[in-house]
Amino acid sequence: MAKHAGSVFSVDVTGLDRDAGQPAYARISERIRAAILSGALAPNARLPSGRTLARDLGVARNTVDWALDQLVADGYIVRRRGAGSFVAAQLPERDSPPLQPERSRILVPDTAPRRISRRAEALRAYPGHYEPASSVPFTPSLPPTDLFPRDVWNRLLQREASRPGDDYWHYGASNGLPALRRAIAAHASAMRAVRCSPEQVIVVTSTQQAVELAAKALADPGDRAWCELPGYPPVRHGLRSAGLEVVDVPVDDDGLDVAAGLAAAPDARLAYVTPSHQYPLGVELSLPRRRALLDWAHERDAYVLEDDYDGDYRYEGRPIASLQGMDERGRAIYIGSFNKILFPGLRIAYAIVPEPLIDAFVDAKHIADGHTALLMQGVLAAFIDEGHLGQHLRKTRAAYDRRRSAFLEEVHALAPWLHFGPARAGMHVAARFADAASGLCDRTVAAACGEKGVVVHPLSKYGRTARGGLVFGFAENNRVRQGVAAIRRILAHA
Amino acid sequence: MAKHAGSVFSVDVTGLDRDAGQPAYARISERIRAAILSGALAPNARLPSGRTLARDLGVARNTVDWALDQLVADGYIVRRRGAGSFVAAQLPERDSPPLQPERSRILVPDTAPRRISRRAEALRAYPGHYEPASSVPFTPSLPPTDLFPRDVWNRLLQREASRPGDDYWHYGASNGLPALRRAIAAHASAMRAVRCSPEQVIVVTSTQQAVELAAKALADPGDRAWCELPGYPPVRHGLRSAGLEVVDVPVDDDGLDVAAGLAAAPDARLAYVTPSHQYPLGVELSLPRRRALLDWAHERDAYVLEDDYDGDYRYEGRPIASLQGMDERGRAIYIGSFNKILFPGLRIAYAIVPEPLIDAFVDAKHIADGHTALLMQGVLAAFIDEGHLGQHLRKTRAAYDRRRSAFLEEVHALAPWLHFGPARAGMHVAARFADAASGLCDRTVAAACGEKGVVVHPLSKYGRTARGGLVFGFAENNRVRQGVAAIRRILAHA
Numbered sequence: 005m006a007k008h009a010g011s012v013f014s015v016d017v018t019g020l021d022r023d024a025g026q027p028a029y030a031r032i033s034e035r036i037r038a039a040i041l042s043g044a045l046a047p048n049a050r051l052p053s054g055r056t057l058a059r060d061l062g063v064a065r066n067t068v069d070w071a072l073d074q075l076v077a078d079g080y081i082v083r084r085r086g087a088g089s090f091v092a093a094q095l096p097e098r099d100s101p102p103l104q105p106e107r108s109r110i111l112v113p114d115t116a117p118r119r120i121s122r123r124a125e126a127l128r129a130y131p132g133h134y135e136p137a138s139s140v141p142f143t144p145s146l147p148p149t150d151l152f153p154r155d156v157w158n159r160l161l162q163r164e165a166s167r168p169g170d171d172y173w174h175y176g177a178s179n180g181l182p183a184l185r186r187a188i189a190a191h192a193s194a195m196r197a198v199r200c201s202p203e204q205v206i207v208v209t210s211t212q213q214a215v216e217l218a219a220k221a222l223a224d225p226g227d228r229a230w231c232e233l234p235g236y237p238p239v240r241h242g243l244r245s246a247g248l249e250v251v252d253v254p255v256d257d258d259g260l261d262v263a264a265g266l267a268a269a270p271d272a273r274l275a276y277v278t279p280s281h282q283y284p285l286g287v288e289l290s291l292p293r294r295r296a297l298l299d300w301a302h303e304r305d306a307y308v309l310e311d312d313y314d315g316d317y318r319y320e321g322r323p324i325a326s327l328q329g330m331d332e333r334g335r336a337i338y339i340g341s342f343n344k345i346l347f348p349g350l351r352i353a354y355a356i357v358p359e360p361l362i363d364a365f366v367d368a369k370h371i372a373d374g375h376t377a378l379l380m381q382g383v384l385a386a387f388i389d390e391g392h393l394g395q396h397l398r399k400t401r402a403a404y405d406r407r408r409s410a411f412l413e414e415v416h417a418l419a420p421w422l423h424f425g426p427a428r429a430g431m432h433v434a435a436r437f438a439d440a441a442s443g444l445c446d447r448t449v450a451a452a453c454g455e456k457g458v459v460v461h462p463l464s465k466y467g468r469t470a471r472g473g474l475v476f477g478f479a480e481n482n483r484v485r486q487g488v489a490a491i492r493r494i495l496a497h498a
Numbered sequence: 499m500a501k502h503a504g505s506v507f508s509v510d511v512t513g514l515d516r517d518a519g520q521p522a523y524a525r526i527s528e529r530i531r532a533a534i535l536s537g538a539l540a541p542n543a544r545l546p547s548g549r550t551l552a553r554d555l556g557v558a559r560n561t562v563d564w565a566l567d568q569l570v571a572d573g574y575i576v577r578r579r580g581a582g583s584f585v586a587a588q589l590p591e592r593d594s595p596p597l598q599p600e601r602s603r604i605l606v607p608d609t610a611p612r613r614i615s616r617r618a619e620a621l622r623a624y625p626g627h628y629e630p631a632s633s634v635p636f637t638p639s640l641p642p643t644d645l646f647p648r649d650v651w652n653r654l655l656q657r658e659a660s661r662p663g664d665d666y667w668h669y670g671a672s673n674g675l676p677a678l679r680r681a682i683a684a685h686a687s688a689m690r691a692v693r694c695s696p697e698q699v700i701v702v703t704s705t706q707q708a709v710e711l712a713a714k715a716l717a718d719p720g721d722r723a724w725c726e727l728p729g730y731p732p733v734r735h736g737l738r739s740a741g742l743e744v745v746d747v748p749v750d751d752d753g754l755d756v757a758a759g760l761a762a763a764p765d766a767r768l769a770y771v772t773p774s775h776q777y778p779l780g781v782e783l784s785l786p787r788r789r790a791l792l793d794w795a796h797e798r799d800a801y802v803l804e805d806d807y808d809g810d811y812r813y814e815g816r817p818i819a820s821l822q823g824m825d826e827r828g829r830a831i832y833i834g835s836f837n838k839i840l841f842p843g844l845r846i847a848y849a850i851v852p853e854p855l856i857d858a859f860v861d862a863k864h865i866a867d868g869h870t871a872l873l874m875q876g877v878l879a880a881f882i883d884e885g886h887l888g889q890h891l892r893k894t895r896a897a898y899d900r901r902r903s904a905f906l907e908e909v910h911a912l913a914p915w916l917h918f919g920p921a922r923a924g925m926h927v928a929a930r931f932a933d934a935a936s937g938l939c940d941r942t943v944a945a946a947c948g949e950k951g952v953v954v955h956p957l958s959k960y961g962r963t964a965r966g967g968l969v970f971g972f973a974e975n976n977r978v979r980q981g982v983a984a985i986r987r988i989l990a991h992a
Contacts, residue, residue, distance in 0.1 A: 378843035
């Protein structure tokens with residue numbers, strides 16, 4: 005064989021006894037059969053036409069036809085007149101003798117454990133799946149889908165997709181679509197008192213990505229970062245995955261204990277905080293601590309990552325301004341996301357960064373994934389510019405507030421076992437075990453709730469705390485009463 | 499002021515002389531004026547209604563009205579009867595005295611350089627922007643937009659967006675939509691001889707992201723990775739950004755010099771290769787070297803990252819099978835992307851990983867950005883399942899082949915200065931300077947071409963090589979003759 009003459013099949017059939025003179029059609033049918041048996045070609049999948057296969061594989065049409073004939077004869081594919089060839093709905097192999105070992109290689113799952121990186125091992129504590137997306141009561145941080153105006157969104161989607169020109173189809177700028185950056189700057193500026201120009205906005209896919217870009221732009225492996233304890237696990241894991249050492253800083257009624265952070269790691273490069281509504285405890289970072297945090301960052305050449313994940317939802321008192329808005333020395337990086345306030349499948353969020361850091365963030369985004377998908381950026385820009393974001397926020401703010409009231413009324417029944425923290429904002433509330441329940445393991449209680457179809461998170465999921473507790477979402481309004489009753493029964497018998 | 503009573507404006511106007519008793523309406527109008535002057539609120543942008551502003555800001559309606567009145571009087575906003583308030587198209591500030599220093603703080607660009615990370619400094623050599631997306635001749639690796647069936651795509655988009663249920667709107671699985679993973683497995687299996695089940699497919703946004711996930715799942719900071727020299731810069735930078743040390747391994751006519759890699763860094767954790775069509779030289783990795791690479795990976799517990807970025811385009815000879823397809827020991831990670839074969843704004847690519855590594859990759863993806871945006875995954879799955887991907891590949895393969903022939907015919911005129919490498923596949927071709935041009939600096943030549951409206955990449959952009967050269971894209975067919983003539987004049991006078 006000439007050096008570069010390898011084709012898909014000459015390489016692919018190394019285990020299929022080619023040297024014994026197996027003809028080309030047999031090798032092709034074996035290949036397709038293996039793809040069917042492995043599940044790569046699903047039952048009822050349509051195969052390319054014989055002519056197409058012949059061209060793509062560089063063999064004669066006859067060869068392909070013979071291969072397909074054999075597969076039809078063996079029951080792996082069926083031909084439908086005028087419609088082509090399809091993988092059979094029922095495969096014959098189930099009733100057949102097992103494949104010869106060298107042929108079934110692809111089917112033998114290779115599950116012997118492998119060495120993965122230390123950072124990947126650490127991640128195994130937080131496996132990569134999401135909560136079920138169903139309407140189970142109390143799943144924290146799961147935005148309801150019933151309030152989003154899909155009709156409006158889809159109308160804009162259709163309009164933008166049909167727009168002439170290549171703006172949404174070609175490569176885009178790594179920092180994001182200009183129209184979206186303008187819309188975000190206007191929104192964050194008007195609603196969250198963020199000070200910025202559109203140039204400071206970097207469009208990303210998620211809060212996690214914003215944190216990762218900050219970690220890479222500002223810190224090298226081994227550098228340290230403060231994280232709230234208890235706090236948001238994906239950020240902690242993301243910082244570690246970027247090579248940083250996470251320093252746990254406790255949270256009390258005034259938010260992150262800045263003095264504790266100063267004592268533990270004054271030389272940290274980053275501090276991650278949720279100042280408007282601490283995740284998960286729901287407290288606000290006090291004004292003196294905001295000042296202390298920004299002073300520390302200024303003095304030690306560090307940066308504050310402000311995750312304002314639900315700053316748009318506040319039901320009592322005046323809005324809490326962003327920490328970024330009081331930063332006069334370019335030390336705050338503001339992170340906002342549309343994945344929770346619109347819908348999680350969207351994957352659009354943003355970072356607002358001090359001007360001297362713009363280039364470093366854009367470079368990091370460029371290397372991470374080029375840029376965020378374009379068409380949805382355009383749709384979102386239109387959605388904001390045309391007033392739909394504001395309208396949606398007003399509608400959901402009122403609805404979540406009503407659901408919050410109903411929830412708080414119901415959970416009076418849990419008062420003997422749970423002390424509820426502040427519920428003035430956002431979409432969730434944390435409750436610590438009261439003395440009567442102080443000996444309980446929150447993971448056990450949460451698991452028991454799960455068995456009754458109620459999802460609450462154990463407080464210890466967010467990091468070790470002196471006393472356990474449960475975290476509830478209240479933005480959905482399904483079966484609140486039944487859910488609370490189920491939890492009450494579990495706590496009463498625990 | 500009570501501790502938590504801070505509102506958007508009480509925090510925001512710290513520099514606006516609040517203590518001197520400036521009234522609330524004045525602080526609000528100042529804030530809006532600053533947003534307008536900074537560009538955060540663009541000319542002609544619509545402001546929220548007075549009632550809305552009052553509610554969102556927690557002030558009386560009168561206060562907001564007074565603030566808006568002042569802005570109208572000053573010429574910053576205009577009111578249109580029945581339509582609301584809008585930022586003025588022409589701002590008065592241009593003819594006014596400058597703002598007082600403390601008021602214009604937001605306008606003073608803070609551009610003093612900051613300390614960024616060492617990895618971010620290294621990235622500055624490869625700043626985060628893309629080539630202009632216009633139809634300039636010869637831009638390498640820029641897929642043309644004229645052949646993509648937008649009408650088909652948009653029809654599927656509309657259909658999928660209107661599908662009832664929450665599949666595209668809620669959180670999704672971090673490894674991708676099941677329908678898309680099945681479609682990708684079938685495509686890669688049938689067309690690229692990849693051996694896989696749908697479970698091994700991880701949907702990502704881009705080749706860069708796939709490489710980053712591999713780096714994090716398999717390597718820790720300080721671990722080493724082989725990269726082709728010359729090679730694809732974003733991958734090299736991405737690996738460094740993930741904390742890895744990049745080991746340059748030279749490329750010759752048989753592709754990556756595996757023996758040189760073995761000599762330089764036998765203990766590397768990863769080897770990144772483009773075996774079907776080396777980027778940028780266009781050579782194929784020979785069969786003995788493929789075997790040697792997989793043997794090394796097996797023996798040293800390392801992994802081969804196979805970037806098959808344009809494996810679907812081959813114009814001469816039989817298709818080159820994927821390296822993954824000949825890997826029997828679970829050492830190859832196959833990376834494919836739809837961003838070049840469909841359209842770059844899409845941002846969907848995939849990794850196909852050995853079974854024992856699935857969890858580590860899914861965890862890494864979960865932490866990187868949760869999951870890839872959902873609706874477009876559904877549209878792409880339908881596009882593949884319904885045969886449009888195959889049809890598009892056949893159409894573009896034929897078109898690029900015609901464009902390639904026309905291009906190769908024209909560049910005969912450059913033979914005195916440039917020796918063209920293989921052009922049997924893909925969308926680009928690399929040419930090295932001939933003896934007559936051996937003293938030229940390829941960056942100078944490329945810059946001169948740029949001035950004439952012709953984009954070619956200097957070969958040295960992909961890493962130091964003994965002799966410079968130019969890299970051409972041939973998939974666009976705009977102004978080929980004029981472009982070649984311009985380059986000829988530049989080379990003849992250099």
